[in-house]
Amino acid sequence: MERTYIMIKPDAIKRGLMGEIITRIEHHGYKITNAKMFNMTEEVLNEHYSHIMSRSFYPEIVAYMQGGPVLGMVVEGKRVIEGMRILMGATKYLEAAPGTIRGDYSFMDGENLIHGSDSAENAEIEIKRFFGKNA
Ligand code: IDP
Ligand code: MG
Numbered sequence: 001m002e003r004t005y006i007m008i009k010p011d012a013i014k015r016g017l018m019g020e021i022i023t024r025i026e027h028h029g030y031k032i033t034n035a036k037m038f039n040m041t042e043e044v045l046n047e048h049y050s051h052i053m054s055r056s057f058y059p060e061i062v063a064y065m066q067g068g069p070v071l072g073m074v075v076e077g078k079r080v081i082e083g084m085r086i087l088m089g090a091t092k093y094l095e096a097a098p099g100t101i102r103g104d105y106s107f108m109d110g111e112n113l114i115h116g117s118d119s120a121e122n123a124e125i126e127i128k129r130f131f132g133k134n135a
Helices: 011-015 018-027 042-048 058-065 080-088 101-105 120-131
Strands: 003-008 029-038 070-076 114-116
Touching: 003 018, 003 080, 003 120, 011 018, 011 070, 011 101, 011 120, 018 080, 018 101, 042 120, 070 080, 070 101, 070 120, 080 101, 080 114, 101 120
Parallel strands: none
Antiparallel strands: 003 070, 003 114, 029 070
């Protein structure tokens, strides 16, 4: 079965949206097979977000992602990588369709509630990064 790395970001946890997001994932038929709450270190953030490190908004993303704990999860299901990206909605809240997690609850470009791996290769890298090689 395909699997992906999903992370509920600090804004969602502060706003009490963790249960709502988990419910959406489960109601879509996906299985959460591992989960843990933790605080992101700057070292891990720089690895996880290496593709946006050169962007002007990066310092704000570091502060945002360290503003509280995150919930990291391994989520399994048929075509779950693509399916979770659809459930999440577009990165920027104005482009995120109604009915998606970001489209329904995000109102800022940076603070967009949830992360999901964008490819099979990155899903395995991210699961290993956050849950270790035996996950
Ligand atoms: P994704 O989370 O939809 O995969 P990425 O391009 O991988 O989007 O960007 C990682 C994270 O960086 C986003 O989820 C968001 O928090 C932040 N980000 C990306 N683009 C912007 C932007 O233009 N302004 C502010 N924050 C951004
Ligand atoms: Mg991404």
